[in-house]
Amino acid sequence: DAKTTQPNSMESNEEEPVHLPCNHSTISGTDYIHWYRQLPSQGPEYVIHGLTSNVNNRMASLAIAEDRKSSTLILHRATLRDAAVYYCILRDNYGGSQGNLIFGKGTKLSVKP
Amino acid sequence: NAGVMQNPRHLVRRRGQEARLRCSPMKGHSHVYWYRQLPEEGLKFMVYLQKENIIDESGMPKERFSAEFPKEGPSILRIQQVVRGDSAAYFCASSPTGSLLSNQPQHFGDGTRLSIL
Numbered sequence: 692d693a694k695t696t697q698p699n700s701m702e703s704n705e706e707e708p709v710h711l712p713c714n715h716s717t718i719s720g721t722d723y724i725h726w727y728r729q730l731p732s733q734g735p736e737y738v739i740h741g742l743t744s745n746v747n748n749r750m751a752s753l754a755i756a757e758d759r760k761s762s763t764l765i766l767h768r769a770t771l772r773d774a775a776v777y778y779c780i781l782r783d784n785y786g787g788s789q790g791n792l793i794f795g796k797g798t799k800l801s802v803k804p
Numbered sequence: 805n806a807g808v809m810q811n812p813r814h815l816v817r818r819r820g821q822e823a824r825l826r827c828s829p830m831k832g833h834s835h836v837y838w839y840r841q842l843p844e845e846g847l848k849f850m851v852y853l854q855k856e857n858i859i860d861e862s863g864m865p866k867e868r869f870s871a872e873f874p875k876e877g878p879s880i881l882r883i884q885q886v887v888r889g890d891s892a893a894y895f896c897a898s899s900p901t902g903s904l905l906s907n908q909p910q911h912f913g914d915g916t917r918l919s920i921l
Contacts, residue, residue, distance in 0.1 A: 723907055727909075732914070733914050733915075734808070734895045734897070734912030734913050734914045734915050735847065735895070735897075735912045736912065737909035737910070737911070740907070740909070778846065782907065791837055791839075791849035791852055791860065791863065792837075792839075792847070792849065792897075792910060793849065794839075794846035794847040794848070795846050796845070796846050797846060
């Protein structure tokens with residue numbers, strides 16, 4: 692699986708949008724971009740995933756660059772409950788690993804009231 | 805619909821003892837993944853199982869660790885003769901089918917925190 696690069700930490704104010712960047716310059720054509728987050732003392736939680744087009748769901752939006760070498764997870768209005776470590780993960784659906792997720796160190800998001 | 809259930813949430817063992825960690829996947833899920841998380845680190849894959857089969861154990865230490873997912877009952881991660889370095893949070897995830905080919909997300913439990921005295 693290709694590698695991703697994320698900032699170690701970010702801060703946000705409550706009720707403001709948050710843009711969490713992820714670089715994946717070695718992404719292959721069959722890699723999906725997945726985002727998970729991990730709240731303190733909990734297991735990871737799936738957030739969103741996409742291949743080429745931007746994606747929206749009830750939790751967040753995923754903006755994927757045209758060349759797919761980077762993506763941004765967008766939380767439209769941060770709440771205190773969004774404080775977590777956010778992981779950007781590439782998954783190759785053809786060959787490669789058997790299905791396990793490869794977690795980096797992620798971005799620790801702090802939300803200030 | 806209950807999520808992935810792991811027990812115990814906390815487990816304390818002395819060096820040399822055995823640790824057994826249990827994972828009940830979400831209803832209808834037949835694929836289970838185990839991960840280990842050391843303090844301040846990301847999760848590291850250990851093993852991927854389907855009912856009665858180990859599909860990928862490339863992340864599992866060669867000695868002392870074993871995993872099973874029987875036809876009936878939870879998946880078990882067993883660590884024999886535990887050492888201090890085994891102290892970590894162990895997470896289980898499940899998916900309804902092989903999450904690679906279907907690109908489905910994995911659903912995680914809240915983990916078992918293992919402490920070795």
